[in-house]
Amino acid sequence: MADGEGFEPSTPNLGGNFVIIDGKKYSITPLEPNNKSFDTHIDFKDYEIYLSKKYSNKKYARIQYNHARNYQELLINPSKFLTIPSGQRRNIMKAMMCLAKYLGCYEEYKSKLKNYGIKWSNEDTAFKGFLSIFNKKHNTLPEYLKKVWLHLSNDEKILVKFLAVTGLRAGEGINSFNLIISLNSKKKLDDYYNKELNVLEHFKFGDLFLRGTKNTYISFVSQELITEICHCEPINYNALHCRFKRRGFKLRLKELRSFNNTFVRKSDVISELTDILAGRVPKSVFCRHYLAEDMLKFSKQVLMIQEGLMNALFES
Numbered sequence: 001m002a003d004g005e006g007f008e009p010s011t012p013n014l015g016g017n018f019v020i021i022d023g024k025k026y027s028i029t030p031l032e033p034n035n036k037s038f039d040t041h042i043d044f045k046d047y048e049i050y051l052s053k054k055y056s057n058k059k060y061a062r063i064q065y066n067h068a069r070n071y072q073e074l075l076i077n078p079s080k081f082l083t084i085p086s087g088q089r090r091n092i093m094k095a096m097m098c099l100a101k102y103l104g105c106y107e108e109y110k111s112k113l114k115n116y117g118i119k120w121s122n123e124d125t126a127f128k129g130f131l132s133i134f135n136k137k138h139n140t141l142p143e144y145l146k147k148v149w150l151h152l153s154n155d156e157k158i159l160v161k162f163l164a165v166t167g168l169r170a171g172e173g174i175n176s177f178n179l180i181i182s183l184n185s186k187k188k189l190d191d192y193y194n195k196e197l198n199v200l201e202h203f204k205f206g207d208l209f210l211r212g213t214k215n216t217y218i219s220f221v222s223q224e225l226i227t228e229i230c231h232c233e234p235i236n237y238n239a240l241h242c243r244f245k246r247r248g249f250k251l252r253l254k255e256l257r258s259f260n261n262t263f264v265r266k267s268d269v270i271s272e273l274t275d276i277l278a279g280r281v282p283k284s285v286f287c288r289h290y291l292a293e294d295m296l297k298f299s300k301q302v303l304m305i306q307e308g309l310m311n312a313l314f315e316s
Contacts, residue, residue: 042103044069050102060211067095075099075109078116090120094212138259141252142313148249155232156240162229163253164313165306166200166219167260167278170253174237175208176200176219177229184230193226197299216279220302260309267305273298 047068051061074080074096081089093113100109149157163173180200183189193200200219202209209216244251257278265274273293275281 047099047102055212056206057211058207063091064095064098067092068099071096072099078113078118081118093118093120138262141255141259144252145313151247151249155235158228158232159235160253160256161310162221162225163256164260165225165309166221167257167264168216168219169214169257170237172209172216174235176202177232178234179205179208180226180229181232181234189230195223197295198222198303199295199299214279217276219277220299220306222303222306259313263309263312264302264305267308269301269305277302
């Protein structure tokens, strides 16, 4: 915002290195010829407040904010999206779309992306997915775990078991692991863990587990494993990663999610329920309007599958 004045977004103009809103020109120009940072007259403090109200997940809001600040040049020159690695491009596009909505130039920016030939996904996404299926090394995980087991503390061993049976992403799993410990110390574990169904209800803690496109809703976990976790100390992912790096081991915690999802699906759990356990709610009419499940029966089924999964990983 120029001179700290507020404004109501209206019809914008994205021509040149500026945006025009309500007749006022907001420039986007390099500070220095070789400086990648850009000086805009957009009030990023106000934008930060906007994001905090838009997203309940503070971490996700911060990511959106950082991308908007670091890549604001893309508002003027979308062609530079092509210089961004494909693995990062989609998230940065989301951040720029969010910034465009804030500025009131969303429809024009969408049109500009189309004119530049910028798409949400690469044409080879399907082929990459095909290759990914056959490049996974699930058969080497049991041997890998045997090698690293001696280098793990007792608490870390319990964390690995927890990640294996839940299929949570590494960050989600550690957040959940630490939350169990914290709530138990406050005698509030029942707010998170439903003993009757043996299920962790992640959806009750949206700031941690509902992150826009990457969500997790529930995880079935035995009471025995929950009790073990309650006696652990909180774990820091970065510290664990650095220790493994110093010892020359690759940290393959992320692969446990893929192993879990594949094992569950091969154990006769329909794909829609497998997706829900993985935090993906299918968009099909069947899933959203007709799929119903006896949660107690499903819980028992999943816990039995987890026993077989643990045997496959740790006793093969």
